[in-house]
Amino acid sequence: MSDTTITIGGIKHKNPVFIASGICGYGEEYSPLIDLSEIGGVVTKTITVRPRKGNLPPRVHELPYGMLNSIGLENVGLDRYIEEKLPLLQKRQADVIISVAAETEDEFIRIAEAFSGRDGYSGLELNLSCPNVEEEALDHGRNPKFVERISRIMKDRIGDRSLWIKITPNITDIGEVARAAEAGGADAIAAVNTLVGIDFDLETGKTVFTRGSAGYSGPGILPIALQKVWECAHAVSIPIVGIGGIATVEDARKFFLAGATAIQVGTVLFSDPDLAMRIVNALKEHPEWITQRAFSKERRIGS
Amino acid sequence: MVFTPADAEQFTATITDNIDLSRRYFMLRVARPEAMSEPKAGHFVHVSVPDAGRFYLRRPFSIHDCDATTMDLLVVELGPGTQALRKLRAGDTLDFYGPLGHGFPALDGKRVLALGGGVGLAPLYFYGFRTLGGCSDDYRLLYGARSREDLFLDHVALNQDGVKLATDDGSFGFQGNVVQLAEQELERVSADMMFSCGPTVMMRAAQELASKHGIEHFVSLENRMACALGACRSCVVPTHHEGPSPYRTVCHDGPVFPANDLVWDALPTP
Numbered sequence: 001m002s003d004t005t006i007t008i009g010g011i012k013h014k015n016p017v018f019i020a021s022g023i024c025g026y027g028e029e030y031s032p033l034i035d036l037s038e039i040g041g042v043v044t045k046t047i048t049v050r051p052r053k054g055n056l057p058p059r060v061h062e063l064p065y066g067m068l069n070s071i072g073l074e075n076v077g078l079d080r081y082i083e084e085k086l087p088l089l090q091k092r093q094a095d096v097i098i099s100v101a102a103e104t105e106d107e108f109i110r111i112a113e114a115f116s117g118r119d120g121y122s123g124l125e126l127n128l129s130c131p132n133v134e135e136e137a138l139d140h141g142r143n144p145k146f147v148e149r150i151s152r153i154m155k156d157r158i159g160d161r162s163l164w165i166k167i168t169p170n171i172t173d174i175g176e177v178a179r180a181a182e183a184g185g186a187d188a189i190a191a192v193n194t195l196v197g198i199d200f201d202l203e204t205g206k207t208v209f210t211r212g213s214a215g216y217s218g219p220g221i222l223p224i225a226l227q228k229v230w231e232c233a234h235a236v237s238i239p240i241v242g243i244g245g246i247a248t249v250e251d252a253r254k255f256f257l258a259g260a261t262a263i264q265v266g267t268v269l270f271s272d273p274d275l276a277m278r279i280v281n282a283l284k285e286h287p288e289w290i291t292q293r294a295f296s297k298e299r300r301i302g303s
Numbered sequence: 304m305v306f307t308p309a310d311a312e313q314f315t316a317t318i319t320d321n322i323d324l325s326r327r328y329f330m331l332r333v334a335r336p337e338a339m340s341e342p343k344a345g346h347f348v349h350v351s352v353p354d355a356g357r358f359y360l361r362r363p364f365s366i367h368d369c370d371a372t373t374m375d376l377l378v379v380e381l382g383p384g385t386q387a388l389r390k391l392r393a394g395d396t397l398d399f400y401g402p403l404g405h406g407f408p409a410l411d412g413k414r415v416l417a418l419g420g421g422v423g424l425a426p427l428y429f430y431g432f433r434t435l436g437g438c439s440d441d442y443r444l445l446y447g448a449r450s451r452e453d454l455f456l457d458h459v460a461l462n463q464d465g466v467k468l469a470t471d472d473g474s475f476g477f478q479g480n481v482v483q484l485a486e487q488e489l490e491r492v493s494a495d496m497m498f499s500c501g502p503t504v505m506m507r508a509a510q511e512l513a514s515k516h517g518i519e520h521f522v523s524l525e526n527r528m529a530c531a532l533g534a535c536r537s538c539v540v541p542t543h544h545e546g547p548s549p550y551r552t553v554c555h556d557g558p559v560f561p562a563n564d565l566v567w568d569a570l571p572t573p
Binding site: 077271 | 310311312313351352355357358359360361400526527528529530532533534535536537538539540541547548549550555569571
């Protein structure tokens with residue numbers, strides 16, 4: 001079989017295809033449909049120090065080219081995750097990247113210390129910009145100084161595991177935030193999180209969600225996500241993990257062309273859970289697609 | 304108490320028939336994949352919208368009937384997804400995964416009154432006709448609709464013992480809604496347990512009736528779903544459960560819930 005191995009932060013993954021955060025919870029639920037041991041890795045639902053109950057329903061709204069979600073980071077919290085959920089993924093031999101979010105530096109430190117030295121995961125993905133929460137501090141991923149500082153704090157503590165910084169597309173200059181993460185010692189940029197969007201119910205005259213604005217994902221965001229990866233790839237040297245709107249093998253290829261080292265598949269897995277493995281198998285047939293770029297690294301925009 | 308959770312897998316099955324039941328209702332008849340584990344009443348399947356051409360989430364359907372070779376899904380045409388499913392013909396394929404969810408509880412000798420409305424008929428029909436082999440005073444199936452046309456009597460064998468029908472306009476059976484019929488039935492023969500599945504307003508009225516008579520009540524809910532596996536937390540409903548989150552997923556914790564667990568004021572309608 002052709003070699004599809006990629007390396008991020010010194011950690012080898014069997015192929016560049018990951019399941020994005022928020023799709024398959026803590027991993028266990030999707031095991032009837034996806035063989036987690038065959039894909040490059042799984043990014044867990046975002047964990048916070050304290051459990052969160054999430055937003056008032058409704059939480060999902062279908063649109064012609066994607067969906068809006070207003071989940072609100074519902075999760076079981078750090079302690080229960082470590083006790084109950086992490087062991088389940090270890091059983092399934094999945095390669096796990098744990099998504100984490102926090103409101104304060106102290107909370108981030110607490111999370112890093114809870115995972116430091118533990119087995120069963122390859123790295124942490126910092127979710128710095130969820131659009132669906134009340135707490136402003138959970139959306140500080142647009143502040144480059146913060147991003148650099150928190151990257152350093154976390155990387156110092158998780159040692160040999162990799163640190164991915166997941167960046168929001170809802171930002172003027174994504175390159176600036178990417179450079180800040182790189183300067184702070186992050187091993188990879190995960191781009192992008194959901195776009196902020198909104199919809200209205202014409203019968204009630206109200207927003208479809210209680211909170212109004214929500215996260216838009218799915219095929220409709222592909223051109224934007226690709227552009228953000230393109231911008232990041234020209235701004236930094238560390239690997240980019242491309243996320244946003246992948247619905248076909250061709251879409252996945254475009255992320256590599258844009259500069260991604262690895263990709264995450266998300267929303268479309270709700271309709272087409274088989275897609276992740278189809279991308280893995282296509283890359284096994286054509287491993288050259290993984291390193292094919294639409295630019296030469298020497299060309300840098302705006303630097 | 305509820306049937307054990309379903310054992311899901313993804314299948315591409317062949318449609319053997321698409322039966323027009325009434326103006327908006329149809330029955331998708333599918334060749335049951337050999338590897339599909341045996342569903343129980345209240346389990347559902349998550350169905351891919353065919354010939355998509357745009358993004359669609361899957362649509363969940365409670366299994367109406369299932370034997371060794373055939374699975375029936377009762378569908379009402381409501382929007383673009385179900386509209387596309389209506390166009391399927393014998394020989395076309397259906398991509399689904401399932402069975403999913405927690406179904407209705409075992410009877411354990413209790414007498415049940417089952418109330419259905421709309422596509423809510425599906426899991427209650429399955430329980431009565433497939434699980435129990437027929438309805439009787441031990442499991443009475445009450446089904447209500449607007450008028451005779453909506454009862455699909457030409458296709459679904461509802462006109463028989465143990466089944467009582469209600470129409471709002473009185474064009475068939477009891478004149479009134481299914482909860483009013485249930486009240487009358489309880490005066491005739493009491494029940495120990497109630498199952499209901501249908502519009503929220505119907506289930507809420509059933510809950511009031513069950514509470515009045517001190518009867519244990521189980522409801523099967525529906526909701527828009529993304530993963531349908533309990534992972535994404537999109538389809539949650541509020542419950543009275545203590546602890547960090549009062550929300551439970553319709554797809555995995557449900558779709559069947561003890562009615563007393565639910566915060567009825569906050570459930571999605573209809």
